[in-house]
Amino acid sequence: MSYSGYYNPSPSAPPLPEPQSQPNHTYSYQSMPSFPPGTHPEVIRSFQMVDLDRSGFIDAKELQQALNTGYQKFSLRTIRLLMLQFMNPNHPFRTGPKEFAELWSCLGQWHAIFERFDSDRSGKIDATELRDALYSLGFAIPPSVLQLLISKYDDQSGRRVELSFDSFVECGMIVMGLTEKFKEKDTGYTGSATLSYETFMTMVIPFLVVE
Amino acid sequence: MSYSGYYNPSPSAPPLPEPQSQPNHTYSYQSMPSFPPGTHPEVIRSFQMVDLDRSGFIDAKELQQALNTGYQKFSLRTIRLLMLQFMNPNHPFRTGPKEFAELWSCLGQWHAIFERFDSDRSGKIDATELRDALYSLGFAIPPSVLQLLISKYDDQSGRRVELSFDSFVECGMIVMGLTEKFKEKDTGYTGSATLSYETFMTMVIPFLVVE
Numbered sequence: 001m002s003y004s005g006y007y008n009p010s011p012s013a014p015p016l017p018e019p020q021s022q023p024n025h026t027y028s029y030q031s032m033p034s035f036p037p038g039t040h041p042e043v044i045r046s047f048q049m050v051d052l053d054r055s056g057f058i059d060a061k062e063l064q065q066a067l068n069t070g071y072q073k074f075s076l077r078t079i080r081l082l083m084l085q086f087m088n089p090n091h092p093f094r095t096g097p098k099e100f101a102e103l104w105s106c107l108g109q110w111h112a113i114f115e116r117f118d119s120d121r122s123g124k125i126d127a128t129e130l131r132d133a134l135y136s137l138g139f140a141i142p143p144s145v146l147q148l149l150i151s152k153y154d155d156q157s158g159r160r161v162e163l164s165f166d167s168f169v170e171c172g173m174i175v176m177g178l179t180e181k182f183k184e185k186d187t188g189y190t191g192s193a194t195l196s197y198e199t200f201m202t203m204v205i206p207f208l209v210v211e
Numbered sequence: 212m213s214y215s216g217y218y219n220p221s222p223s224a225p226p227l228p229e230p231q232s233q234p235n236h237t238y239s240y241q242s243m244p245s246f247p248p249g250t251h252p253e254v255i256r257s258f259q260m261v262d263l264d265r266s267g268f269i270d271a272k273e274l275q276q277a278l279n280t281g282y283q284k285f286s287l288r289t290i291r292l293l294m295l296q297f298m299n300p301n302h303p304f305r306t307g308p309k310e311f312a313e314l315w316s317c318l319g320q321w322h323a324i325f326e327r328f329d330s331d332r333s334g335k336i337d338a339t340e341l342r343d344a345l346y347s348l349g350f351a352i353p354p355s356v357l358q359l360l361i362s363k364y365d366d367q368s369g370r371r372v373e374l375s376f377d378s379f380v381e382c383g384m385i386v387m388g389l390t391e392k393f394k395e396k397d398t399g400y401t402g403s404a405t406l407s408y409e410t411f412m413t414m415v416i417p418f419l420v421v422e
Contacts, residue, residue, distance in 0.1 A: 093367060142409045145416060152420035156304060174419050175412075182411055194405040198353045200393050201386075204415050205356060208385050209363035 035097040043104050046070055047097060057094035066100070071107055074166050081173035082107075084206055110172060113137060114165050124162035130171060139175050149174070177207060246308040254315050257281055258308060268305035277311070282318055285377050292384035293318075295417055321383060324348060325376050335373035341382060350386050360385070388418060 034056065035044055046069045050062040058066060064079045074082075086099040086106070095103070113136050115121075117129040125133060127150045134141055141149075149171050150161045163171065181203045185193035195203070245267065246255055257280045261273040269277060275290045285293075297310040297317070306314070324347050326332075328340040336344060338361045345352055352360075360382050361372045374382065392414045396404035406414070 145412045148416040178412060182408055192405055192407045194403055196403045197393055201356045201389060202359060205359040207419055
């Protein structure tokens with residue numbers, strides 16, 4: 001899937017202006033010129049607000065705070081899965097401007113999809129809507145996988161399982177991340193892959209060691 | 212590996228008596244006769260103390276409390292990995308007496324291994340000691356896997372990474388669980404396995420959906 005494009009991320013706010021093809025010098029990050037061209041000033045501002053030491057990199061708690069301005073307060077677990085997906089190979093534990101801009105844009109797309117499937121605007125989607133939303137994002141997951149994913153959110157009360165946007169992003173990052181890892185080993189898209197024990201373990205453990 | 216055998220789990224307490232081959236009627240669980248024969252009364256008592264409704268099954272928080280009497284307060288994440296490893300197929304979200312007895316016994320073995328490698332009795336082991344301890348438990352993990360495992364506990368301060376017993380059990384349950392899943396698909400022990408996308412996802416996601 002593509003992370004390009006720009007969506008208004010905040011449903012309650014008026015639409016943001018279109019991204020500019022030239023950097024806006026009022027907001028551009030003078031000391032760290034590595035935001036991609038055309039990054040929306042709001043995105044740059046959200047990053048700058050939390051990058052107090054102007055290092056050009058932010059940690060998990062700072063990312064949580066930065067996304068809070070445009071989206072909502074995500075759980076630290078979702079934040080760490082986002083950082084894993086949008087990882088700077090040289091700084092695996094921190095997020096730089098390029099990754100932040102990609103991540104923000106991806107969340108905008110996912111929020112639009114989430115809203116489309118949350119037809120009654122309750123802020124929650126059920127298992128079938130999760131499946132359809134993931135399908136819209138390009139992931140066709142088997143029923144067994146859907147069942148395992150939603151089992152986490154089942155409080156055993158017998159009520160229908162429903163997911164918030166935070167949980168939707170958490171599920172989505174798990175599916176997207178594992179699917180991409182699998183596709184790297186199934187380059188012919190045959191639907192199966194032969195993995196050594198070491199390959200299997202190193203593919204999977206990064207997802208497990210996020211809190 | 213075998214979960215049989217019995218070890219004194221609490222290093223500060225005097226050694227517990229040997230398990231009895233006949234159930235001790237004072238402590239045997241009259242209303243729920245499913246503890247394996249020879250289960251130590253201390254184990255039965257720890258379970259009974261938290262199974263207040265006498266349903267014969269305990270949830271994650273109750274398990275955390277039950278293990279606190281014999282071991283220590285484990286994180287809920289470690290508790291959920293233990294529950295996943297020692298799962299009753301009919302009650303996947305709760306732990307019954309049989310699983311509890313196996314789990315308690317396994318923790319005793321792991322505690323003995325942990326203490327053997329914690330040579331200075333600091334309550335912590337480092338990466339090399341983790342590798343050697345896992346090897347003692349029957350798991351030979353490649354350096355790349357060890358590196359990924361300990362990266363979780365690296366606070367980026369430059370100090371040597373050290374793991375508590377709780378973290379050791381967490382790592383151990385991840386390695387043991389994933390290795391067992393892999394071996395189920397590599398029945399000839401060739402060191403590699405061919406997995407379909409669905410198989411790969413359903414093998415891995417249960418480990419990810421624990422908190």
